[in-house]
Structure formats: structure tokens, C-alpha cells
Amino acid sequence: MPSHGTLNAHRHEPAEFNFGLTGDGTVLVNGACFRIAQGIAVFVSGNTDDGVVAGDRGRSIAYGFAGREFDGVTYKFKDGTQPRSLASVDERPYQPLQKE
Secondary structure, three states: OOOEEEEHHHEOOOEEEEEEEEEEEEEEOEEEEEEEEEEEEEEEEOOOOOOEEEEEEEEEEEEEEOOOOOHHOOOEEEEOOEEEEEHHOOOOOOOOOOOO
């Protein structure tokens, strides 16, 4: 992800992990901020609001879902856009999470 790149607030059915490989950033989970950088892992429970903001150096991660295949993961974005499969997720300006 490029410097200050974002992935809008969203949720999906399966749990997810993110493991920092390079760079740094913030993973927002239900309104709480968690730093991610090389060697740091963040776990996101299923059906939990999460989003990502890359730091000054951008970031790269390894990530995965609790499930058998990526094709079954559908992202539901909080900004009102339609649910999309993982294959069609792109990077768009981040919309802050709001606590309910």
C-alpha cells in the first residue's frame, strides 16, 4: 500500500489477520487504533468494522481469513457502497469509523 494509502471502513464474515512485512500504518478495529509494522500482527474478529491507513513509508502485509478460500469473502463498506468480493476491492479515500 503506498504512503498514506487507505482501505475504507468495512466488515466481512470471516475473521482476519494482518502481519506487517514492511513500512507501517494503522489498523482501525471498531474505532480503536492498532499500529502495524514489520513483525506486528493484528487480529480482526469476524463481522467487525475495520479499516487501514498506511504510514509515511507505506506498508506491505501478509493477511488471511478464517476460511477455505478468498473467493467467499465479501466486503461490506460502511460508506454506503455496495458489497463487493475480495477480487474487486480497491483502495479509496478512508472514511473514519464511527462508534455506534
